[in-house]
Amino acid sequence: MTTTSMKDVARAAGVSVGTVSNVLNRPEAVAEETRARVLAAIADLGYVRNDSARQLRAGRSRTVAIVVLDVANPFFTDVVRGAEPLVESAGGVVTVCDSGEDVRRERRHLELLEEQRVLGLLITPVDDSSASWIERLTGHDIPVVLVDRGAGRHPHCSVAVDDVAGGRLAARHLVERGHRRIAFIGGPSAIPQVADRYEGCREVCEDAGVELEVFATPGLNFQAGREAVEAMLGREDRPTAVFCANDLVALGALQGLTMHGVKVPQECAIVGYDDIDFAAAAAVPLSSVRQPRAQLGRTAAQLLFDEIAEGTEHTHRNVVFQPELIARASTALEL
Amino acid sequence: MTTTSMKDVARAAGVSVGTVSNVLNRPEAVAEETRARVLAAIADLGYVRNDSARQLRAGRSRTVAIVVLDVANPFFTDVVRGAEPLVESAGGVVTVCDSGEDVRRERRHLELLEEQRVLGLLITPVDDSSASWIERLTGHDIPVVLVDRGAGRHPHCSVAVDDVAGGRLAARHLVERGHRRIAFIGGPSAIPQVADRYEGCREVCEDAGVELEVFATPGLNFQAGREAVEAMLGREDRPTAVFCANDLVALGALQGLTMHGVKVPQECAIVGYDDIDFAAAAAVPLSSVRQPRAQLGRTAAQLLFDEIAEGTEHTHRNVVFQPELIARASTALEL
DNA sequence: CCGTGTTTTTGAATCGTTTCATGAACGGAT
DNA sequence: ATCCGTTCATGAAACGATTCAAAAACACGG
Numbered sequence: 001m002t003t004t005s006m007k008d009v010a011r012a013a014g015v016s017v018g019t020v021s022n023v024l025n026r027p028e029a030v031a032e033e034t035r036a037r038v039l040a041a042i043a044d045l046g047y048v049r050n051d052s053a054r055q056l057r058a059g060r061s062r063t064v065a066i067v068v069l070d071v072a073n074p075f076f077t078d079v080v081r082g083a084e085p086l087v088e089s090a091g092g093v094v095t096v097c098d099s100g101e102d103v104r105r106e107r108r109h110l111e112l113l114e115e116q117r118v119l120g121l122l123i124t125p126v127d128d129s130s131a132s133w134i135e136r137l138t139g140h141d142i143p144v145v146l147v148d149r150g151a152g153r154h155p156h157c158s159v160a161v162d163d164v165a166g167g168r169l170a171a172r173h174l175v176e177r178g179h180r181r182i183a184f185i186g187g188p189s190a191i192p193q194v195a196d197r198y199e200g201c202r203e204v205c206e207d208a209g210v211e212l213e214v215f216a217t218p219g220l221n222f223q224a225g226r227e228a229v230e231a232m233l234g235r236e237d238r239p240t241a242v243f244c245a246n247d248l249v250a251l252g253a254l255q256g257l258t259m260h261g262v263k264v265p266q267e268c269a270i271v272g273y274d275d276i277d278f279a280a281a282a283a284v285p286l287s288s289v290r291q292p293r294a295q296l297g298r299t300a301a302q303l304l305f306d307e308i309a310e311g312t313e314h315t316h317r318n319v320v321f322q323p324e325l326i327a328r329a330s331t332a333l334e335l
Numbered sequence: 336m337t338t339t340s341m342k343d344v345a346r347a348a349g350v351s352v353g354t355v356s357n358v359l360n361r362p363e364a365v366a367e368e369t370r371a372r373v374l375a376a377i378a379d380l381g382y383v384r385n386d387s388a389r390q391l392r393a394g395r396s397r398t399v400a401i402v403v404l405d406v407a408n409p410f411f412t413d414v415v416r417g418a419e420p421l422v423e424s425a426g427g428v429v430t431v432c433d434s435g436e437d438v439r440r441e442r443r444h445l446e447l448l449e450e451q452r453v454l455g456l457l458i459t460p461v462d463d464s465s466a467s468w469i470e471r472l473t474g475h476d477i478p479v480v481l482v483d484r485g486a487g488r489h490p491h492c493s494v495a496v497d498d499v500a501g502g503r504l505a506a507r508h509l510v511e512r513g514h515r516r517i518a519f520i521g522g523p524s525a526i527p528q529v530a531d532r533y534e535g536c537r538e539v540c541e542d543a544g545v546e547l548e549v550f551a552t553p554g555l556n557f558q559a560g561r562e563a564v565e566a567m568l569g570r571e572d573r574p575t576a577v578f579c580a581n582d583l584v585a586l587g588a589l590q591g592l593t594m595h596g597v598k599v600p601q602e603c604a605i606v607g608y609d610d611i612d613f614a615a616a617a618a619v620p621l622s623s624v625r626q627p628r629a630q631l632g633r634t635a636a637q638l639l640f641d642e643i644a645e646g647t648e649h650t651h652r653n654v655v656f657q658p659e660l661i662a663r664a665s666t667a668l669e670l
Numbered sequence: 671c672c673g674t675g676t677t678t679t680t681g682a683a684t685c686g687t688t689t690c691a692t693g694a695a696c697g698g699a700t
Numbered sequence: 701a702t703c704c705g706t707t708c709a710t711g712a713a714a715c716g717a718t719t720c721a722a723a724a725a726c727a728c729g730g
Binding site: 338340341342352353355356357359360384385386387388389390391392393 | 715716717718719720
């Protein structure tokens with residue numbers, strides 16, 4: 001069965017293809033009676049527009065791509081959710097690509113997206129090596145907005161959250177509750193987020209004259225938190241609070257402490273980072289630093305459309321959001 | 336700046352467009368020397384294939400769409416991950432669409448996907464009302480595989496997990512550990528998954544002469560579990576174990592019990608369903624029924640490609656997988 | 671140098687829309 | 701009846717790749 005095209009519809013309705021096209025795209029420009037006839041033919045034949053042909057003619061697609069490091073990470077799903085409504089209300093479509101933190105996968109996606117002539121791109125690059133690839137896109141007139149990686153100089157718009165401020169928030173929260181010995185759990189420090197969060201924490205501790213000890217982990221996952229906390233337990237001058245670079249790490253720490261009979265928050269307080277859904281759902285609800293994730297997505301999409309609209313007049317903007325501390329049971333005690 | 340097309344490349348390399356096309360698609364058919372010249376021109380001009388034109392000619396795209404109920408749900412992300420490698424190794428691309436359990440969003444996606452002439456579709460439909468829309472696609476020669484909703488009769492391939500068996504597994508596990516009074520927490524029972532899991536549980540309890548009480552919830556979320564368990568706590572003949580229709584519910588139950596000082600598993604055992612990552616990460620690691628999610632995705636993709644390859648010879652297949660019980664601390668005690 | 675067979679290359683047709691200059695149809699004013 | 705201004709409809713020319721029959725180039729034996 002061959003697919004039916006506008007030509008078939010035109011024939012069935014006794015009009016020209018141009019008219020069918022007008023019915024679809026500028027219905028007000030075609031006479032009432034004709035329009036009805038064409039619509040009837042469309043329904044009758046079950047005609048469906050061919051998007052490839054449309055795009056070929058238009059020169060670009062209506063797709064905005066979002067390239068994320070991990071689709072399963074709630075951070076990114078929320079960013080996507082934030083961006084979607086804006087894109088859709090602008091008549092666009094969102095497509096999500098998962099690089100899985102793998103440069104090769106990311107590259108493959110970028111190639112494909114360029115072949116598809118996407119309208120624009122929101123991306124959290126895997127690492128600096130992506131820069132040249134991304135610039136290739138902008139060179140071909142595909143606007144790009146960087147998400148949560150706006151640190152360095154770069155010729156793009158970007159949105160990000162101030163991780164140093166987040167680190168400060170967490171540390172200040174703990175210091176205010178009387179903690180004088182704090183542990184930072186997280187790593188590797190090559191990840192800018194980790195480094196920044198640590199940096200903010202360090203500043204505050206230094207200013208307050210509070211002891212800060214680092215437990216470096218190989219990654220930001222559950223296991224890492226559990227192991228780090230176990231390393232900490234043997235010690236006699238054990239910190240009375242831990243700040244984890246990530247909620248997963250914090251949940252690992254929580255389980256580690258619980259299983260060794262250390263009471264949270266009575267014997268050890270915990271602050272996490274990201275405020276994932278499970279932070280509130282933990283056996284001891286977790287205090288955490290929340291980032292305005294949906295807004296990050298919304299703003300990124302907005303910047304993209306601004307850039308498209310402004311054309312050559314455009315000058316890049318870099319928007320930085322401030323995080324917020326959500327206090328829960330895991331830090332509910334003053335020492 | 337206008338995008339460069341094959342014509343430009345052809346001119347630059349001093350050959351015809353047909354030859355350029357051959358270099359890209361059947362390089363072995365073009366002379367060594369010519370090929371080199373064309374490739375040089377491509378690199379030189381920064382030429383990028385136009386996928387719309389390609390697809391227009393080809394009549395279909397290389398995209399396999401997966402329409403899920405919730406991208407943030409680990410169940411679906413794993414299904415997607417399972418399907419991806421197979422699709423990509425077949426030269427396809429995966430695109431994920433989130434219906435958000437909303438029929439209207441789902442419909443919009445289906446319309447768009449049909450306009451894009453996708454290669455095929457894996458979908459977990461929002462409800463039965465989707466059926467007619469989906470059949471429209473198959474009517475237009477777009478093969479569809481149903482994921483985890485293969486219950487009724489339907490003219491498609493499908494993959495699913497046997498939820499009744501899952502319910503039986505959970506109940507049997509609890510009965511074997513000596514529990515004689517069990518609670519089922521979950522709802523609404525209109526959801527086939529909930530109904531099936533309950534059904535399996537009921538069978539086993541009935542056969543074993545074990546008392547089963549249902550705490551119906553309005554949804555399958557954290558809050559629901561917490562509230563259900565609180566309703567249960569007041570009672571004197573309190574069940575000694577709960578089977579939750581879902582891990583989120585189970586985590587809610589766990590938090591509810593913990594906060595009211597009820598020890599898990601000593602005073603109340605818990606079994607969840609889905610074995611999400613956080614099940615193992617809970618303060619008391621959660622026993623849970625695991626579904627072979629990635630395999631579900633893999634198989635769905637396989638069925639899709641089979642259908643494409645077999646053409647009219649194809650007869651639909653319905654594959655049902657068996658779930659597995661993962662025992663952890665939350666049921667670690669014999670009564 | 672010719673015929674034959676093989677390897678390369680060509681160029682036109684095609685896919686299904688959109689766009690736009692042109693033309694037809696019609697009504698009303700003169 | 702003629703002319704003019706609207707309102708609608710038309711049909712051909714893009715858009716950029718792929719395909720394929722046919723032409724060209726080449727190799728080689730006689």
